[in-house]
Amino acid sequence: MQNAKILVVDDETHIVELVKFNLEKEGYRVAVAYDGQCALEMVKDAPPDLILLDIMLPQMDGLEVCRTLKQHSEYKTIPIIMLTAKGEEIDTILGLEMGADDYIKKPFSPREMVARVKARLRALRILKAEKAMGQKAYVFKELTVVPEKYEAFIGEEKLELTPKEFELLRLMASNQGKVFTREVLLEKVWGYEFSGDTRTVDVHIRHLRQKLGDDSTYPDYIETVRGVGYRFVEGQAKS
Numbered sequence: 001m002q003n004a005k006i007l008v009v010d011d012e013t014h015i016v017e018l019v020k021f022n023l024e025k026e027g028y029r030v031a032v033a034y035d036g037q038c039a040l041e042m043v044k045d046a047p048p049d050l051i052l053l054d055i056m057l058p059q060m061d062g063l064e065v066c067r068t069l070k071q072h073s074e075y076k077t078i079p080i081i082m083l084t085a086k087g088e089e090i091d092t093i094l095g096l097e098m099g100a101d102d103y104i105k106k107p108f109s110p111r112e113m114v115a116r117v118k119a120r121l122r123a124l125r126i127l128k129a130e131k132a133m134g135q136k137a138y139v140f141k142e143l144t145v146v147p148e149k150y151e152a153f154i155g156e157e158k159l160e161l162t163p164k165e166f167e168l169l170r171l172m173a174s175n176q177g178k179v180f181t182r183e184v185l186l187e188k189v190w191g192y193e194f195s196g197d198t199r200t201v202d203v204h205i206r207h208l209r210q211k212l213g214d215d216s217t218y219p220d221y222i223e224t225v226r227g228v229g230y231r232f233v234e235g236q237a238k239s
Contacts, residue, residue, distance in 0.1 A: 036060030070099030177234030
């Protein structure tokens with residue numbers, strides 16, 4: 001989203017200056033708040049396209065700001081990326097449960113931060129376009145899946161998936177948290193007449209993970225359920 005307005009909320013001046021500088025260098029308009037209450041007032045006065053929100057804030061913490069905004073119909077669709085410090089794992093989980101779209105751990109590189117912002121804004125643009133056309137898209141962290149167009153993206157990059165890889169991704173992304181056995185995946189993706197064995201599923205999942213940049217040990221997207229099959233990691237989807 002060209003010239004998107006981003007609200008940066010953090011009480012650490014050096015972090016605000018670093019984030020503001022790098023976002024403005026990319027052409028974004030940046031507003032700044034140093035406490036939670038001020039952030040809420042700024043959103044109400046002029047809603048931004050995205051919010052970078054620290055958890056530890058004076059006046060009102062980031063979790064409460066996130067909860068308040070996500071409960072309001074006018075502001076709940078604004079993407080929120082939480083800024084979290086090491087040791088705030090529980091707060092990070094709470095933020096995601098309250099509707100935050102993503103999180104970045106401090107200390108972070110400006111390049112990573114800008115990449116996350118671009119991914120969220122692109123996902124927002126796709127969601128708005130698909131909604132206007134009566135279609136649906138699924139967004140998980142940096143991944144966006146558009147079923148009706150047979151397209152998937154990591155950030156700004158379109159993934160080159162085979163038809164079977166896309167069908168696997170679409171099926172699991174639209175059923176986050178549900179465990180699929182290899183036999184069920186064979187049935188749903190390859191059909192009843194398919195005569196292959198379950199190793200076919202494993203090979204396709206491996207190739208799909210490589211294209212997603214997913215780590216099989218600490219997956220962002222596709223998780224192996226030992227002795228059973230696979231599932232899409234639960235808790236990040238927006239549709």
